[in-house]
Amino acid sequence: MLELALFYIFGTIAVVSAILVITQHNVVHSAIFLAGTLLSVAGIFLALNAEFLAGVQVIVYVGGILVLFVFVIMLIAVERSTFERQFNRQWKIALITSAILIGELVYVVYQGRDTFVLAEPAVPLVQGAAGNSQQVGMGLYTTYLLPFEIASILLLVAIVGAVVLAKKKTQTE
Amino acid sequence: MVATHHYLFLAAALFTIGVIGVLTRRNIMIVLMSIELMMNAVNINLIAFSNHLQQVNGQIFAIFVITVAAAEAAVGLGIVIAMFKNKETMNINEIDLMKW
Numbered sequence: 131m132l133e134l135a136l137f138y139i140f141g142t143i144a145v146v147s148a149i150l151v152i153t154q155h156n157v158v159h160s161a162i163f164l165a166g167t168l169l170s171v172a173g174i175f176l177a178l179n180a181e182f183l184a185g186v187q188v189i190v191y192v193g194g195i196l197v198l199f200v201f202v203i204m205l206i207a208v209e210r211s212t213f214e215r216q217f218n219r220q221w222k223i224a225l226i227t228s229a230i231l232i233g234e235l236v237y238v239v240y241q242g243r244d245t246f247v248l249a250e251p252a253v254p255l256v257q258g259a260a261g262n263s264q265q266v267g268m269g270l271y272t273t274y275l276l277p278f279e280i281a282s283i284l285l286l287v288a289i290v291g292a293v294v295l296a297k298k299k300t301q302t303e
Numbered sequence: 304m305v306a307t308h309h310y311l312f313l314a315a316a317l318f319t320i321g322v323i324g325v326l327t328r329r330n331i332m333i334v335l336m337s338i339e340l341m342m343n344a345v346n347i348n349l350i351a352f353s354n355h356l357q358q359v360n361g362q363i364f365a366i367f368v369i370t371v372a373a374a375e376a377a378v379g380l381g382i383v384i385a386m387f388k389n390k391e392t393m394n395i396n397e398i399d400l401m402k403w
């Protein structure tokens with residue numbers, strides 16, 4: 131019952147603020163509503179017994195990525211873009227395409243809903259691990275060690291790339 | 304107890320909202336935010352199935368998706384700043400230098 135209430139509360143907040151993200155004229159308002167969506171997705175993660183991911187969602191998405199967005203908006207936001215036309219000319223075609231997309235998604239999930247009977251708890255990835263964070267950590271550092279290292283290299287490349295892209299051109303270049 | 308397909312419907316809705324944002328908005332910041340929305344929808348799917356199958360693998364994949372999202376945001380915003388230095392605009396319709 132509690133899970134159902136959590137799902138509907140957080141799901142409604144997530145969808146409503148996602149719609150507001152893509153309809154607001156002011157970019158800063160969009161960023162704030164994006165924070166609402168991300169926080170309620172963190173709540174959804176809690177309802178799904180993924181406590182570690184909920185924490186990561188709040189710290190990395192809301193505390194990291196969204197703050198980066200707000201920084202860039204403060205750096206470059208042009209006042210006149212608020213008063214311009216906000217949607218481009220292809221919006222009718224885009225809406226039709228999106229309607230087809232959601233129709234397909236809903237049809238597929240609705241057709242397959244009977245297969246979503248709860249599975250027998252499979253063999254846990256980590257035997258004898260206690261909490262969710264411990265399980266995620268054990269999986270990350272044993273089975274998924276190589277992808278983990280590749281992810282760290284990806285982050286390094288992204289840092290260097292962002293610095294190179296955003297820095298000023300010096301005289302020698 | 305919420306059945307797993309409820310979460311899949313929620314993720315489908317969020318993903319479609321993200322697609323609409325990418326396709327219809329002219330402001331590049333909002334296009335990037337819509338991409339973040341789509342990544343969140345994918346994460347909801349992964350974690351819903353992780354909960355459904357009682358395995359932790361889905362959550363680990365969600366961590367990788369968050370990593371990619373962070374890298375994408377950093378590089379994307381770097382590109383936005385570099386572009387803004389050349390053309391004082393946030394409107395993606397005016398960025399057509401490579402359009403033939």
